[in-house]
Amino acid sequence: MxxxxxxxxxxxxxxxxxxxxxxxxxxxxxxxxxxxxxxxSQRSACIQRIDIQEKLLREKGESFLAAMGDLLNYSLFAKTSTKQELAENAGPLIKAGIVISAYAPPELGLRSLMISNSVRVGSLASMRQFDEDTAMGTINESFGKWHSAFYDALNALDNQRQKCE
Incomplete structure (x- = not known):
């Protein structure tokens, strides 16, 4: 059993x-x-977020450089410029520099704001409301470092993208 x-x-x-x-x-x-x-999914979301940041930074950078090109095409602060002409030609660059600072890392934002301020000071100097030599000094100092700050910002985004896990 x-x-x-x-x-x-x-x-x-x-x-x-x-x-x-x-x-x-x-x-x-x-x-x-x-x-x-x-x-x-987490890795894809991380990469997508950084891609969006890069796209915005490139778009704002393009707008900034286009406004800079328009201003340089105007022939930088002609002595015969009226306030209206300066506003039409310098205004978009000043605005684009301020806008990009909202999307850029601190170094690039600072460079963009410095350029905007230099253009403002240059406009005032062309209307004889600011010292011309001082204005040219700020313009030379601020314009030269923008591109390296822009590419440093793009490289930082690439590094962040690679760290997505």
């Missing part, structure tokens, strides 16, 4: 144990798949 009882216990316990192992394995693989999916 002992033999049938052991067989009957085995026939009950074996399927239960197999079912438990199957449930455990299935839940482990489900958890692992969910974890990998969440990690990939």
């Amino acid at each position: 002992n033999q049938p009882t052991n067989t009957s216990k085995f026939s009950i316990i074996f399927p239960v144990v197999c079912t438990l192992i199957g449930v455990f394995a299935t839940s482990t693989f489900t958890w692992l798949t969910s974890y990998q999916t969440a990690s990939l």
Whole structure:
């Protein structure tokens, strides 16, 4: 009688144990798949956020450089400029420099604001409301460092993108 009882216990316990192992394995693989999916989603979101920052920075930089080109095309602060002409030609560059500072890292934002201020001072100097030599000094100092600050900002975004995990 002992033999049938052991067989009957085995026939009950074996399927239960197999079912438990199957449930455990299935839940482990489900958890692992969910974890990998969440990690990939997090990495994609990180990269997408940085891509958006870079796109905005490039767009604002383009607007800033376009305004700078328009001003230089106007022939920087002509002696015969009227207030209206200066406002039409210097105003967009001053505004673009202030706007880019909202999207840029501190160094690039500072350089953009310095250029905006230099253009403002240059405009005032052309209307004889500010010293011309001082104005030219601020213009030369601020314009030269903008490009390196811009590319440093782009490199910083690339480094952040690579660190996305």
